[in-house]
Amino acid sequence: MSNINSPAVDVLIIGGGNAALCAALMAREAGATVLLLEAAPREYRGGNSSHTRNLRCMHDAPQDVLTEAYPEEEFWQDLYKVTGGNTNEQLARLAIRGSSQCRDWMRKHGVHFQPSLSGTLQLSRTNAFFMGGGKALVNAYYRSAEALGVQIRYESPVDRMEIVDGQFQAAWVGGQRIAAKACVMAAGGFESNRKWLREAWGQNADGEWPADNFAIRGTRFNQGVLLKAMMNAGADFIGDPSQSHCVAVDARAPLYDGGICTRIDCVSLGIVVNKFARRFYDEGEDFWPKRYAIWGRLVAQQPSQVGYSIIDAKAVGRFMPPVFPGTQADTLEDLARQLGLDAATFVQTVSDYNAACRVGTFDHTVLDDCHTEGLLPAKTHWALPIDKAPFYAYPLKPGITFTYLGLKINEEAAVHFAGKPSRNLFVAGEMMAGNVLGKGYTAGVGMTIGTVFGRIAGTQAAKAVLEKGVEHAGA
Amino acid sequence: MQALEKLVGEARSLATGELSPSANEAEVGRIMSICNACRYCEGFCAVFPAMTRRLEFGQADIHYLANLCHNCGACLHACQYAPPHEFAVNVPQAMAKVRGETYSSYAWPRALGRLYKNNGLTVALALAFSFALFLLLTVQVTGGLLHEPLAGNFFAIFPHNTLALMFGAVFGYAILALSLGVRRFWGEVSPGEISGEASAEAAGNVLRLKYLDGGHGQGCNNEDDAYTLLRRRFHHFTFYGFMLCFAATSVATLYHYLLDLHAPYALNSLPVMLGIAGGIGLLIGPTGLLWLNLKRHPLHGDAAQKPMDRGFIALLLLTSLTGLLLLALRDTSAMGLLLAIHLGVVMALFLTLPYGKFAHGIFRSAALLKWSIEKRQPNGLQLGAE
Numbered sequence: 001m002s003n004i005n006s007p008a009v010d011v012l013i014i015g016g017g018n019a020a021l022c023a024a025l026m027a028r029e030a031g032a033t034v035l036l037l038e039a040a041p042r043e044y045r046g047g048n049s050s051h052t053r054n055l056r057c058m059h060d061a062p063q064d065v066l067t068e069a070y071p072e073e074e075f076w077q078d079l080y081k082v083t084g085g086n087t088n089e090q091l092a093r094l095a096i097r098g099s100s101q102c103r104d105w106m107r108k109h110g111v112h113f114q115p116s117l118s119g120t121l122q123l124s125r126t127n128a129f130f131m132g133g134g135k136a137l138v139n140a141y142y143r144s145a146e147a148l149g150v151q152i153r154y155e156s157p158v159d160r161m162e163i164v165d166g167q168f169q170a171a172w173v174g175g176q177r178i179a180a181k182a183c184v185m186a187a188g189g190f191e192s193n194r195k196w197l198r199e200a201w202g203q204n205a206d207g208e209w210p211a212d213n214f215a216i217r218g219t220r221f222n223q224g225v226l227l228k229a230m231m232n233a234g235a236d237f238i239g240d241p242s243q244s245h246c247v248a249v250d251a252r253a254p255l256y257d258g259g260i261c262t263r264i265d266c267v268s269l270g271i272v273v274n275k276f277a278r279r280f281y282d283e284g285e286d287f288w289p290k291r292y293a294i295w296g297r298l299v300a301q302q303p304s305q306v307g308y309s310i311i312d313a314k315a316v317g318r319f320m321p322p323v324f325p326g327t328q329a330d331t332l333e334d335l336a337r338q339l340g341l342d343a344a345t346f347v348q349t350v351s352d353y354n355a356a357c358r359v360g361t362f363d364h365t366v367l368d369d370c371h372t373e374g375l376l377p378a379k380t381h382w383a384l385p386i387d388k389a390p391f392y393a394y395p396l397k398p399g400i401t402f403t404y405l406g407l408k409i410n411e412e413a414a415v416h417f418a419g420k421p422s423r424n425l426f427v428a429g430e431m432m433a434g435n436v437l438g439k440g441y442t443a444g445v446g447m448t449i450g451t452v453f454g455r456i457a458g459t460q461a462a463k464a465v466l467e468k469g470v471e472h473a474g475a
Numbered sequence: 476m477q478a479l480e481k482l483v484g485e486a487r488s489l490a491t492g493e494l495s496p497s498a499n500e501a502e503v504g505r506i507m508s509i510c511n512a513c514r515y516c517e518g519f520c521a522v523f524p525a526m527t528r529r530l531e532f533g534q535a536d537i538h539y540l541a542n543l544c545h546n547c548g549a550c551l552h553a554c555q556y557a558p559p560h561e562f563a564v565n566v567p568q569a570m571a572k573v574r575g576e577t578y579s580s581y582a583w584p585r586a587l588g589r590l591y592k593n594n595g596l597t598v599a600l601a602l603a604f605s606f607a608l609f610l611l612l613t614v615q616v617t618g619g620l621l622h623e624p625l626a627g628n629f630f631a632i633f634p635h636n637t638l639a640l641m642f643g644a645v646f647g648y649a650i651l652a653l654s655l656g657v658r659r660f661w662g663e664v665s666p667g668e669i670s671g672e673a674s675a676e677a678a679g680n681v682l683r684l685k686y687l688d689g690g691h692g693q694g695c696n697n698e699d700d701a702y703t704l705l706r707r708r709f710h711h712f713t714f715y716g717f718m719l720c721f722a723a724t725s726v727a728t729l730y731h732y733l734l735d736l737h738a739p740y741a742l743n744s745l746p747v748m749l750g751i752a753g754g755i756g757l758l759i760g761p762t763g764l765l766w767l768n769l770k771r772h773p774l775h776g777d778a779a780q781k782p783m784d785r786g787f788i789a790l791l792l793l794t795s796l797t798g799l800l801l802l803a804l805r806d807t808s809a810m811g812l813l814l815a816i817h818l819g820v821v822m823a824l825f826l827t828l829p830y831g832k833f834a835h836g837i838f839r840s841a842a843l844l845k846w847s848i849e850k851r852q853p854n855g856l857q858l859g860a861e
Contacts, residue, residue: 043559050555053515112691114518118527131691132553133515139552139700254562259555261512317856321530323512 007170009035009151010465011458012180014158014171014226015187016040017047018134018447019429021141022454023184023461024150025109030462034150035180037173039157039187039221044257046138047188048218048402048430048446051259053117053134054127055451056444058100065113067125072096075126078442086438094411095436098452103128106451110140119320122289127444134447157221158187161229166417168425181465182424184457185415186450189403189430190224191244192216192256197400200242206303213305215249215399220256227405227431236408236416239434245441246296249399251306252324264394265319267295268382269364270311271353272396274302277336277346279353284371284381288319293441300398307396308339310350313388318364326392335391354385402446406434413457424464426457496534499572503541504532506569509562516550520686521846522566523550528854535663538577542660542842544570545686547695548775549702558774571777578834583655590830595782598790598827605822609815620812627739627805629814635731635738638818645825652829657841666849673847680847681840684710698770709763713791714836716756720798723750739805750798757795761788787832793820 011027013020016038028034038045058075059066075096079087103113112131116124123129130137145152153173160172170179190196194211201211231237253262268288271279272295281298285291299307311326329335336346353375360369362384370383407415407427414421429450436449496504507526510516517523522544529536546567556562575591582588590597613620616632625631630638680686687695687707694704727746730736740747765788768781797817804813827833 112518112693114690117514117517118524119514129518130515131518132549133513133555135555136515136549136553136700143701257555257560259513260515261509261556263512317530321508321511323509325508 007179007181009033010181011035011461012168012171012178012183013037013458014183014185015047015429016045016152016154017186017188017429017450018049018052018138018141019450019454019457020184020186021138021145022451023186023426023428023458024145025141025148026455026458027184027462028145028148028150028458030459030466032182032462032465034145035178036145036150036152037156037158037171037178038152038154039223040154040219042154044219044221045142045154046135046219047221049138049450050135051133051218051257052130052137052444052447053260054123054129054444055103055106055447056099056126056442057103057128057448058096060100063103065115065128070126072100075099078126079436079445082440082442083436083438084440086440088435091409091411092436094456095449095452098455099448102451102455105455106137109144111137112140122287123443157223157225158229159225161226161233163233163425166415166420166422166425168422182426182461184413184426184428184454184461185226185230185407185431186427186429186454186457187226187431188219188222188224189244189405190222190227191218191400191403192220192222193224196224197244200244200403201300202242204301208304210300210305210398213397214246214300215253215258215262215397216256217247217249217253217258217262217399217401218256222402222430224403227407230407230415234417236419237405238408238432239404239406239438241405243405243439244403245293245401246300246398247292247401248295248299248307248396250322250324251395251397253397253399258399261323262399263292263320264309264322264396266311266315266322266392266394267291267309267396269315269318269384270309270386271350271379272307272309273341273346273349274308275304275306275341277341277349279349279377280307282377282380284379284383286367286381289443295396296398296400299396305397308341309394309396310335310386311392312386313390314384316392322394324394326394328390328392330389330391332386332391335393339393339395350386353379353383354387357383357385359384401441402430402433404434404437404439406430406432408432409435409453411456412460413453414460424461426461428454428457496537497573497576499569499576500534500537503537503569503573506564506566507532507537507540509556509564510550510566513556515555516553516566519549519553519690520545520547521680521843521850522570525846525849528849528856530856537573538660539664539842539845541570541573541577542838543846544574545684545695545839546571546776547687547689547706548772549689549696551772551774552696552700565774567775568777571775571780574835574838575777575780575783577660577838578656581656581659581838582830583652583659587652587830590827591783591834593782594780594831595786597830598783598786598823601823601826602790602819605826606816606819608822609819610812613811613815617811620815621808622811624806624808625810627810629738629805629810632811632814633818639728642822642825645822646828649825649828653834653837656829656834657837660838660841661845664845666845667852669844669848670851673851674844677840677844677847680843681836686843696772696775697767698772705763706767709760709767711760712756713760713764716753716758716760716795717791719749719753719756720794721753723747723753747802751802754795754799754802757791758799761792761795764788765792783832787827790820790824790827794824 010032011034013024013036024034024036113128114131156173158171162169168183170177197211249262327338332347333343336343356372356375367381372379372383409432413426415425433449550566556564579588579591684707689702693702723746801813801817
């Protein structure tokens with residue numbers, strides 16, 4: 001081994017997803033030598049990026065796969081709305097503007113775009129889809145990085161950071177010390193750390209630990225080790241440590257990596273009951289893409305963190321097909337029995353709902369006029385009686401997508417210690433997304449933040465180690 | 476008890492003409508249910524858009540999708556659910572296994588469908604038989620395998636009409652058997668009326684091998700997640716090389732019967748030039764395909780079908796190799812021997828056309844035509860805003 005005090009590389013990238021790869025590519029293109037440490041083995045590389053499918057992009061006129069225009073102001077308003085103002089406008093606008101300039105660079109590194117997928121027409125204006133999804137993007141970036149001479153090490157989880165006076169010295173993988181002149185951390189949040197999640201969600205009034213019943217929609221490798229290390233190092237943080245983005249997924253989803261296909265899209269076409277066979281929220285409040293995140297939390301608040309989406313034969317063919325088959329029965333009693341619900345209560349719940357339905361002109365593509373009257377909670381749209389056999393049920397549970405806790409940064413993506421930016425330690429992706437996305441979510445914005453701040457972090461890290469600070473085209 | 480139920484089920488299936496799904500078909504059904512809930516791969520090829528028009532995957536749908544799949548590999552490398560994920564989604568492999576089964580089940584006559592299994596043996600036997608046939612005939616005609624140079628006159632050994640009859644009959648049989656097989660396939664899913672527009676599009680997709688372009692034009696996958704156009708190009712060399720050889724033979728036949736111009740033809744004559752061009756294509760194409768096949772990612776396709784793939788490639792390669800050699804040495808005393816070998820190879824190729832890898836082009840083309848028709852039909856599903 002070489003002298004442990006002389007860094008082997010200029011820039012060390014910790015993490016192996018979209019933001020890490022963007023940083024690695026930019027730093028390498030700027031002339032720095034780069035080593036990337038991915039915690040996962042090669043077949044699970046890419047973290048949550050492998051489960052993504054698009055990038056939310058600002059554009060002022062139609063572009064290849066993007067229709068119409070999505071100007072900066074509208075993007076900003078959307079972001080402001082979903083975060084409830086819990087965002088840093090300066091950094092948010094930086095991300096938005098950056099999203100309008102990164103796609104040619106992405107293409108150069110092998111990413112292919114395609115028009116919005118079937119069933120996602122509402123995103124055709126705002127989101128550029130990756131052909132083949134996020135894993136194809138991740139594969140392309142790794143190929144490009146290897147071709148450019150970025151060193152890549154898999155199965156290399158960093159367990160310790162060496163930081164002196166806010167300056168990065170080295171990272172430790174197992175017993176090995178890896179020194180570098182600058183470092184970009186892009187290693188994801190802590191959502192895969194079940195113990196941490198358990199603490200963050202705490203215990204409910206029934207004595208349950210709700211987080212024990214959550215599925216993690218993405219990678220199992222986001223253990224939050226670096227977040228913990230930075231807490232111990234005294235870095236400045238942002239975002240609520242107890243909060244995470246949480247959606248309703250099929251309760252039969254695997255513990256990790258269930259990804260997109262475990263979603264259940266029929267909630268607004270029927271009713272949802274809890275394990276006591278009672279409804280608990282307006283299923284028809286708004287379009288499902290605008291409500292699935294709320295339902296994650298709603299189900300998390302139910303006993304045993306479980307719900308059952310109930311539809312009848314009329315709904316079949318009107319929603320994206322779920323990955324697991326629904327429980328099917330010819331009578332409501334039989335459906336309740338199969339689900340282990342109290343049949344009498346269940347039938348009562350459905351009859352009450354059916355009796356309250358005021359059916360107008362059903363149209364699941366608009367906020368229609370079919371609603372309930374005199375029912376609590378009400379169903380305000382798409383309220384059709386559940387009366388046509390066969391009946392179907394899909395079990396729901398909360399699925400965690402990502403956590404909001406992150407490191408506070410400036411426009412250079414520099415980590416801060418007591419309000420002072422580090423000269424050589426930068427952060428990108430989920431570890432800093434909270435600066436822009438303090439809460440809430442809108443499709444593709446995670447990839448926007450990861451791409452834009454990954455590119456910035458890589459550029460700044462290279463600049464920090466190269467005396468002249470190479471100017472990068474398009475950075 | 477279960478065994479009895481299975482027997483009863485099978486008997487019922489036989490009576491109704493419907494077969495219970497095989498394990499491979501069930502696997503495609505399982506995988507399509509996962510893909511239909513994900514849909515990230517829609518841009519790669521026609522399989523996924525065809526899938527999104529369905530909520531359930533019956534046997535006929537599975538056969539159709541399996542034959543529509545070009546085994547390009549793009550969706551495997553892009554798949555977030557590929558092994559080692561517990562969903563173990565491997566579309567190209569599942570499709571390839573079903574495809575292999577469909578070749579057998581569509582074969583005419585049905586009893587010969589088993590020739591697709593252990594296809595390496597089928598090809599070897601066909602080749603051995605054909606060699607033996609033509610070598611024996613040569614010995615019988617010339618009294619030995621070598622002879623005085625005959626200035627390239629093949630017909631001094633085998634009369635033209637004899638060859639025309641032998642090969643015409645075998646080729647005619649191959650066309651008949653494949654047509655009846657395709658008719659069986661076509662009848663399973665009836666997508667609607669064939670329009671000129673749909674036919675033209677399907678023909679274009681076949682002749683350009685559109686779905687080996689990856690959806691973005693950079694090609695398909697071979698040994699890893701990088702895209703390559705080589706598989707597409709080598710297919711083109713093979714296919715167009717084959718067609719040029721076919722054209723050479725057809726032109727020569729027309730010369731013979733219509734213009735009374737008899738072989739041997741000069742090197743600069745149309746049949747020989749077509750044959751040389753085709754032969755070169757058929758050298759480059761199969762060599763490249765064999766090289767790619769040997770390097771292919773182990774999770775692509777069905778390993779059990781490799782002997783079939785390579786058997787067919789070998790026959791094509793031997794066809795061009797022996798044909799060009801025959802042309803080069805047609806003025807020597809080895810012509811008869813080389814002619815017997817070349818005719819043996821071509822005969823083996825023709826004999827195995829309806830019971831070997833050649834069938835993939837036929838069923839793939841039919842599936843592409845189905846897709847071109849189907850995509851022009853209104854979609855019955857209204858899945859709404861997702």
